[in-house]
Amino acid sequence: MLAVCMRQGVKESPLLSVRGLHMWFELRRWGFGRTGFVRAVAGVSFNMRRGEAIAVVGESGCGKSTLAKTILGLYQPTEGEVIFEGKSLNGMGIKKRQWYCSQVGYVQQDPYGALPSFMNVHRILEEPLIVNRVKNSRERQSRVREALEEVRLVPPDELLSKFPHMLSGGQQQRLVIARAIILRPKLIVADEPVSMLDASVRVEILELLKQLQHQHNLGVIYITHDLATVRYFSERVLVMYAGKVVEATEVGSLLSDPCHPYTRALIVAISDPDAANLETFKEVPPGEPPSLLNPPSGCCFHPRCPSAIHRLCNKEEPPQFEVKPGHLVMCWLYRK
Amino acid sequence: MEEVLLRVEELCLHYRTSRGIVQVVDSVSFEVGRNQALAVIGESGCGKSSLARAILRLLPRNVAVYTGGVFLDGTNVMLLGEERFRQEVRWVKVSLVPQAVMNSLNPVVKVGDQVAEPLVTHNLVKKAEAQERAKQVFRLVGVPLDFLQRYAFELSGGMRQRMAIAMALVADPSLVILDEPTSALDVLTQANILNMLKRIKREFQRSFILISHDVATSSELADSVAVMYAGQIVEVSNAAHFYHEPLHPYSQKLMASVPRLRQDRKPEFIPGQPASLINPAKNCRFAPRCQLRFSECEQEPPFFECGDRGRVKCWRYA
Numbered sequence: 057m058l059a060v061c062m063r064q065g066v067k068e069s070p071l072l073s074v075r076g077l078h079m080w081f082e083l084r085r086w087g088f089g090r091t092g093f094v095r096a097v098a099g100v101s102f103n104m105r106r107g108e109a110i111a112v113v114g115e116s117g118c119g120k121s122t123l124a125k126t127i128l129g130l131y132q133p134t135e136g137e138v139i140f141e142g143k144s145l146n147g148m149g150i151k152k153r154q155w156y157c158s159q160v161g162y163v164q165q166d167p168y169g170a171l172p173s174f175m176n177v178h179r180i181l182e183e184p185l186i187v188n189r190v191k192n193s194r195e196r197q198s199r200v201r202e203a204l205e206e207v208r209l210v211p212p213d214e215l216l217s218k219f220p221h222m223l224s225g226g227q228q229q230r231l232v233i234a235r236a237i238i239l240r241p242k243l244i245v246a247d248e249p250v251s252m253l254d255a256s257v258r259v260e261i262l263e264l265l266k267q268l269q270h271q272h273n274l275g276v277i278y279i280t281h282d283l284a285t286v287r288y289f290s291e292r293v294l295v296m297y298a299g300k301v302v303e304a305t306e307v308g309s310l311l312s313d314p315c316h317p318y319t320r321a322l323i324v325a326i327s328d329p330d331a332a333n334l335e336t337f338k339e340v341p342p343g344e345p346p347s348l349l350n351p352p353s354g355c356c357f358h359p360r361c362p363s364a365i366h367r368l369c370n371k372e373e374p375p376q377f378e379v380k381p382g383h384l385v386m387c388w389l390y391r392k
Numbered sequence: 393m394e395e396v397l398l399r400v401e402e403l404c405l406h407y408r409t410s411r412g413i414v415q416v417v418d419s420v421s422f423e424v425g426r427n428q429a430l431a432v433i434g435e436s437g438c439g440k441s442s443l444a445r446a447i448l449r450l451l452p453r454n455v456a457v458y459t460g461g462v463f464l465d466g467t468n469v470m471l472l473g474e475e476r477f478r479q480e481v482r483w484v485k486v487s488l489v490p491q492a493v494m495n496s497l498n499p500v501v502k503v504g505d506q507v508a509e510p511l512v513t514h515n516l517v518k519k520a521e522a523q524e525r526a527k528q529v530f531r532l533v534g535v536p537l538d539f540l541q542r543y544a545f546e547l548s549g550g551m552r553q554r555m556a557i558a559m560a561l562v563a564d565p566s567l568v569i570l571d572e573p574t575s576a577l578d579v580l581t582q583a584n585i586l587n588m589l590k591r592i593k594r595e596f597q598r599s600f601i602l603i604s605h606d607v608a609t610s611s612e613l614a615d616s617v618a619v620m621y622a623g624q625i626v627e628v629s630n631a632a633h634f635y636h637e638p639l640h641p642y643s644q645k646l647m648a649s650v651p652r653l654r655q656d657r658k659p660e661f662i663p664g665q666p667a668s669l670i671n672p673a674k675n676c677r678f679a680p681r682c683q684l685r686f687s688e689c690e691q692e693p694p695f696f697e698c699g700d701r702g703r704v705k706c707w708r709y710a
Contacts, residue, residue, distance in 0.1 A: 115578035116549075224665065225436075254435045254605060256649045260661035281578060284608075284651040288659065311653065325583035326608070328652045331632045333611045337590060340583040344548055 069142060070103040071275045072127070072243060076136035077101065079119075079126045083349065094348045096122035098299035099136075106242065107273040109266075111286040111307070113322070114296035115345055120279045121165075123296070124247045127277065128162055129153065140243070158188050161236030163246040163265075167228035171220040177204075177231060178216040184239055203234040207264060226257040230264065237268060243275040244268075251281065262289055284326055287311060295319050298346050298356035305383040315385040317341075317361045355388065363389060397599050398424040398447075398486075398567055403460035405439075405446040412670045413456050416442040418623040420460075424567065429593060429600040431614035431631075433607055433646070435666060439623040440603045441491060444569045447601075448488055449477055464567075483510045487560040491571045493552045497544035503555050504530075504540030510563045529558040534588055550581035554588070561592070569601045574609055586612045607650045611635050616702070619643045622667040622677040629702030639704040642678045676707070684708065 079097040084090060096119040104110055114120045125131050127138055129145055138145040140156060148156060164170035171180060181200040190196050204212040207230040220228055229249060236244055246265060250258040266289060269276050278290055286293055287307050295303040295316065303316040314320045325340045327333050341360040346352050352359055358369040368388050377390040405417035416439040424430045432440050445451060447462055461468050469481050487510075490496040498506055507529060508522035517525065523540075530537055533554040544552060553573060560568050573589070574582040590613060592598055604610045610617070617634040619627040619642065627640040638644050648660040664681040667673075676682070679689040688707040696709040 115580065255607065256435060256646065256662040258661075259649050259651070259659040263661070282651075283579070284653045287653070288651060322579055323653065325579045326653050327583075327612055328654050329608045329611045329635045329647060329650055331611060331635045334590075334613065334615070334631065337587050338583045340580050340587070342584065344550060344581065345578075 070139075071106040071108075071141060072104040073102070073139045074127065074136070075101050075139065077123070077126060077133055077138065078135035079122050079131055080134040092349050095299050095351060096348060097126060097133075098351075100294075100296075100299075100301050101136075102294060102301070102304065104243075104275055104277070106275055107269070108292065109269055109276040109278060109290035111278045111280060111290040111293045112296055113280060113283055113286060113293055115281060117345055117348070118296045119299040119348070120296050121247055124162075124245050124277065124279050128160060128245055129156060154188070158184075158239045159241050159243065161239070161241040161244040163229075163232055163236050163244060163249045165248040166252055167225065167232045168220060170232050171228060173220055176217050176219050177209075177223075180220075180231065181235055181238055184235060188239060199238060203238040206237065206268065207231070207234040209234065225253050226261065229253060229257075229261050233261075233265065233268070237272070237274075240272070241274070243277070245277045245279070247279045248281070249278070250285070258285070259288075265289070283322055284328075295322070298351055299348055300356060300386065301384075302357065302386045303384065305380075309380065309383055313383075315379055315383070315390060316357075316387050317363055317389075318357050355386075365389070395426045396423050397426045397428075397465065398601075399461075399463040400447065401461040401463070403443070403446055403462065404457050405442055405451070405455065406457035407452070408454045408456040409670075414669045415623050415672060416669055417446050418672075420620075420625050422618050422625060422628055424599050424601060425615075426566070426599060427593070427597045428615045429602055429613045431602045431604060431610035431617045432620055432625075433604055433610050433617060434620035435646075436605060437666060437669075438620045439669070440605075440620055441571055443620070444488060444571050444601070444603055447569065448482055448486060449474075450482075450488070479514065483560075483563050483565065484514055484516075485565050486567045486569065487563065487565040489553075489556045489560045489568065489570045489573055491575075493549070493556045493576070494544070496556060497552060499544055501543075502541055503544055503547070506544075507555065507558045507562055510559065514563060516563060525562060526558070529562050532561065532592065533558045534584075550577055550585065553577060553581075553585060557585075557589070561598075565598075567599045567601065569603070571603045572605070573602070575604065575606060582609065589613055607635075607646060608652075619646065622672060623669050624677060624705065626678065626706070627702065627704045629698075629704075630700070633701045639698060639701065639709065640678075640706050641682045641684050641708070676705075 077097055077100045080093040080095050083092050083094060100123060112120045126133050178200060181203055182196055185196045201212045209215050209230050250261050262285060268274060290307060293307050293310050294301045297318050303319050314323055321341050324338055341362060343360045346356055354370045354372055355374050358364045365388055374386050374388045376384045376386050379385050379390050401421050403417055403420045407414045407416055420443060434440050462470050464485055504526055508526040511517050511522040511525060512519055527537060535554050574585055602610055602613050614631045616630045618625050619640060621642050627643050629639060638647050645662045651659045662681060667677045674692055676689045676693050679685045693705050693707045695703045695705050697703050698709055
């Protein structure tokens, strides 16, 4: 009951709101001469409720990881802002920034690369507590154990003295998740948390994340290239292409009625295990995502788009059209 | 099945490590027909890639046991000497598209020369003719001809993968082993490359062995499926039946773990850890994780034939 009240209570004020975010990286020649900018994130806006799971889907190089890192505060955005619980990240002091970091957990893609190989499990989990001044060592011990039990790395006693290389891939990813939740954050940013794992373990890890989300009323930003796992995990999806969100809607609506030609191609391209696949060819657009250094004029998808409108799509960038309430598409096909 | 191109019989490949003998490939037998594609699927570490290397005899130095028969067009190529195997079989009859493509292309040689190289080293044709042949395979795999002059690092992941496939096709082998050809690529690129492979299979009558951990994409190319678990093949089925209703409990679990886009089925996971390949127990290797096990499972099961569906290494089909 309390959880329901809490959820309704905060509905008005979003947990996280991203406004017109741009993250450009400067390319230099010989250290001085500018050669241009890589527009990794070019104008992304969305709001997120407390306890909501949002998926960001896109191909590699579309800027989804940069978006994650900018939200985490690891990059200083070129333009736009990230607002967490009403406080903007821009111009946050060191104290405030540390508070923000304790409120946001990060689950990396490659668990082995994300864990320091010279620390054992106990030390890895204790570190964030020490940094955030949990002085009582007995409290630290109990929280480390609690976190291990929460991600079902049991029995904790056997694992505490182990080093990352002694754990299996699934266990490593659980440890990364345990580290992300040990400070009891309100938001978790999971950057391709299962793409390095085997299919049979993948589902297990996603289920664990989902459970933690419900249990602690966590907001989760799930970044992935795999649309098939999204429907089991999140309520809302943002489809990214070349640094922009081209379609944003509820998962069900996206799968039953995809609007943007890119989303449609993505859905067609994903196979389900079925022997009939052998007989058919898939209709996918040829070519590759554009260079973010010199993005095409107009709509960034127009060079590959099967239904591009002559002399419109290649000239002007489409704004976001609302096809249905809550279903935004950035495509001229839906102009009113 | 049509005419048999490759028959593998009781192939064993064991590695020597400081912790003991690792039985990566343990008595594996299967057949690949002409113009057929066999998908070998399984989790990582189950010995799929080692199987590919064992067929091509690309072995590391710590091999402890390497026995069995590999029959290509009826002749046992395991009996050939190392040099004859290189000249007559490897790349001429059987070629490989390796897993990590970036690491398998030479960064200081232009890709055009690289693709033509197998023809020259095998003394099949003169250099000029090899270049001409390279152009043909470039067209075949859908790479613009001006890429001949580029280096590997100038290409995107999808283009590099096409390059590796071009290199495997250039000497006109009858069998191509594809080791995870699409697992590192984006969905759209993946679909494009699978379309290309399908077209090549149809038009040029090639056979493929597709090694993959991705059950869903393997269904795009496979005529039959072999499931590997802990170094052993546990099921060989024809694709029409397999993707609909696999036989072995492990295959069933694996199929259930695949998230689906178009069907409302909640994916499941397989509890427990894969069996260790060092001194594996003499029971059915999947038994400790199997929910359907019974007393028979303490013994290692033989293969049981299941009519036209295939064969399966599980006591439930005795």
